[in-house]
Amino acid sequence: MSAIEKSWYQPKSLLTFLLLPFSILFWVISTLRRLSFKLGLSQSFRAHVPVIVVGNIGIGGNGKTPFVLWLVPYLQSLGIKVAVISRGYGSKAPYYPYLVTRDSAVEEVGDEPFLLASRLDCPIVIGSDRQASCELIKARFNVDVIISDDGLQHYKMHRDIELCIVDSQRRFGNGCLIPAGPLRELPTRLNSVDLVIENGAGAMLSYTLAQSGIYRVVDNKLVQQYPQQGVAVSAIGNPQRFENSLSELGIEIVKTRHFRDHYAYGVDDFTEYNDLALFMTEKDAVKCQAFAKDNWYYLRVDAKPTEALQLSIKHILKQKEIHHGV
Incomplete structure (x- = not known):
């Protein structure tokens, strides 16, 4: 972990204040980008089935992957056919979008997608162009919903449900945007997501890693x-x-x-x-x-979710009319 990353989870220091101008610039650029999609100045796309984003407002280490490993079979237990898309960070696939299977090479597809494919019984597709990933799924698989592993800030992609994972221990670090802090968006962003889910015991809407x-x-x-x-x-x-x-x-x-x-x-x-x-x-x-x-x-x-979290997810699915045969 670099000195900058360590400073994110410590009281604000001289290094934090030196980096703040860059954080302000990051905020201006990201705000303008989000606004351009909201006003229709930039084109977004809507997948052929509802999309559930499992993301966070910080950088790494929030526990999204264990939650997705639980969420997929949970949805399948409700009769919902699922596919997963991921950017595939660190992957070196021969082409994109790329279908990840148990026979894929981890060096080609990345650690998290490989882990998902080895544990889940559903299509896993990687690629930075999420629209292309969704179109591949449409062409080859019959699914009711697509889960986007990360992508909360990928505003080009329309999403029907946003689930934001928060580390109950580290929370939001020093509360600053990158590079002065670990955040990609300010905590006020949580007001607009469907569920804020804590990774760690204590909150009603949470899960623990057993x-x-x-x-x-x-x-x-x-x-x-x-x-x-x-x-x-x-x-x-x-x-x-x-x-x-x-x-x-x-x-x-x-x-x-x-x-x-x-x-x-x-x-x-x-x-x-x-x-x-x-x-x-x-x-x-x-x-x-x-x-x-x-x-x-x-x-x-x-991941072991609370009963309240499971009921909340089921309620949102019903509210959004996401069920088998959408």
């Missing part, structure tokens, strides 16, 4: 016996939450190693650890499976 076991990276098998100490390695937005979860399982963390979010691991990144056991997140593990050792493990977590 530990679902330790798995071996090399073969994705659940293990009952694992080392009680090792190195915690992560390339995620909020590594502290992951490391706390390991400690709760009684694992002594002898060393931590943090890489930037979505970092593309290579075997050379782990040479210094020799025979020490490594513990990582599931998102990290999908990028390391090809060269993993037997004593590398990952912690699987699953």
Whole structure:
């Protein structure tokens, strides 16, 4: 994590105030862009089926992916046929839009889309042109709704429901827009979304990340016996939450190693650890499976929403008339 990123979650410092002019410029540009879509000066598109955006107003580490991993099967349990689109940050697909499957190479499609495809039974399409992704889904699949993993600020895309994820621990950092702070939009944006959902216990509309076991990276098998100490390695937005979860399982963390979010691991990144056991997140593990050792493990977590959140989502679906056979 860079010095600038660390400053986002600390009291405002000299660095914060030095960066504020750039944040003001960012606000002016983003406000004008949003206004141009609102006034019809810029063209937006509407998909052939309703779109649910799962996004946030900050940069990374808010827990969108576990929530999408819960939301898709929840909608399917209601009889709703779902597809997911994602920008595919860090992907290197041969062309776009690109259909992600369990047989895709993680290096081509990106860590989060690969994880979604490995855990979900629905079409996953990546590409920065979300309209093209929606059109591919229209041409090849019969679905009732499209979930956009991120894209809250992609105003070119009409959305029917906006779900905004907020990290209950880090909240909005120092409250400043980037680069002085972690926000892409001001907290007032939350007044216009359909649901503000907290990642963490406490709020009525929230979910917790429940530990679902330790798995071996090399073969994705659940293990009952694992080392009680090792190195915690992560390339995620909020590594502290992951490391706390390991400690709760009684694992002594002898060393931590943090890489930037979505970092593309290579075997050379782990040479210094020799025979020490490594513990990582599931998102990290999908990028390391090809060269993993037997004593590398990952912690699987699953979103556990409150009953109030489930009822609120069901109510909004009914309100927006999103159901099977839309």
